[in-house]
Amino acid sequence: MxxxxxxxxxxxxxxxxxxxxxxxxxxxxxxxxxxxxxxxxxxxxxxxxxxxxxxxxxxxxxxxxxxxxxxxxxxxxxxxxxxxxxxxxxxALRPADPLLQARIEAAVLAIAAEMHPVCNVRILARIEALTGRPEARGEWVRAILTPELQALETMLAGPGPYAFGREITRADLCIVPQLYNARRWEVDLSGMPRLREIDAACGAHPAFIAAHPDRARAAAGGPA
Ligand SMILES: N[C@@H](CCC(=O)N[C@@H](CS)C(=O)NCC(=O)O)C(=O)O
The missing domain is CATH 3.40.30.10 (Glutaredoxin)
Structure with missing residues (x-):
């Protein structure tokens, strides 16, 4: 069986x-x-x-x-x-235009290949173990994410409300979770209005609302 x-x-x-x-x-x-x-x-x-x-x-x-x-x-x-x-x-999260596709993928990779892997649970646990300081985890995340998100802010200078205009793309699916993570670690997003605009636009969309971690936590049965 x-x-x-x-x-x-x-x-x-x-x-x-x-x-x-x-x-x-x-x-x-x-x-x-x-x-x-x-x-x-x-x-x-x-x-x-x-x-x-x-x-x-x-x-x-x-x-x-x-x-x-x-x-x-x-x-x-x-x-x-x-x-x-x-x-x-x-x-369908990719437009037909190859140039736009390449720009979207660059934003996706800035998050998924550069930011996210070095702030993962296992990396942060290792940093705490090596330093003996729990607060080193947040210091690490802020040191990584602040300049990386600032660079992403510049990469997304085009018109909104979403990352690449009026259609939701793969980039938005990576940006919103990364900003959730950044806020959790108290990264200062005040100088990143474009990222906050994207976050707000996506945050009003039912698919993003239903996917929010608070909903997922409730579905999993409460705090952990
Ligand atoms: N590149 C992978 C990353 C997956 C990943 O890092 N997941 C994290 C949570 S966001 C995880 O499972 N971490 C467990 C650990 O680090 O032990 C993907 O996009 O699926």
């Missing part, structure tokens, strides 16, 4: 393994909402190290969330999941 915790679901059931505060999971929740895909969430408690459990490593050998179970398959890496949803015609 298959192990329900480790075997992929039947086609038709969409399950997102996530953590309410995970910004990579937040990207996927927004995407699923935008695509109008009904899904169930299963919480992986990152503070309890559930991501390192044998059950979760069987889902994702990298020991990370999100993991999306869809079409009878199990997908990891939030951007690869967005690619899959686009390739299967469920979502």
């Amino acid at each position: 298959p192990d329900r915790r480790t075997s992929p679901p039947s086609a038709g059931t969409v399950v997102l393994w996530d953590y309410w505060r995970s910004s990579a999971s937040y990207r996927v929740r927004i995407a699923l909402n935008l695509a109008g895909i009904a899904y169930r969430t299963r919480a992986v408690d990152l503070l309890a190290q559930d991501q390192r459990s044998p059950e979760h490593l069987a889902r994702n050998p990298q020991g990370l969330v999100p993991v999306l179970e869809i079409d009878g398959a199990r997908l990891t890496q939030s951007l690869a999941i967005l690619d899959y949803l686009e390739a299967t015609g469920r979502l």
Whole structure:
């Protein structure tokens, strides 16, 4: 008999393994909402190290969330999941213009390749262990994110309300979770009006509202 915790679901059931505060999971929740895909969430408690459990490593050998179970398959890496949803015609987050596509991807990578990986749970735990100072985690995040977000602010100088104009793109799905994370660590966003404009525009959209970490925390059963 298959192990329900480790075997992929039947086609038709969409399950997102996530953590309410995970910004990579937040990207996927927004995407699923935008695509109008009904899904169930299963919480992986990152503070309890559930991501390192044998059950979760069987889902994702990298020991990370999100993991999306869809079409009878199990997908990891939030951007690869967005690619899959686009390739299967469920979502359109890239305009046809190649130049605009390249600019959008540059903004996406500024977050997903430069900012997010070095502020991850495991990195911050290591920084605290190396310094013996819990407050070093916030100092690290602010030192990384402040100049990186300032650069992103300059990259997004074009007209809004969204990151690249009047249509939501992949960039918005990365920006909103990253700003949530930045606020959590008390990064000063006062000199970044364009990023705050994007955040406010997206924050009024039902797909973003339904994906918010507060909702995900409530769905997972309260504070953690
Ligand atoms: N590049 C991956 C990053 C995934 C990732 O780093 N997830 C974080 C939460 S946002 C995580 O699971 N961290 C657990 C850990 O660091 O132990 C993606 O986009 O899916």
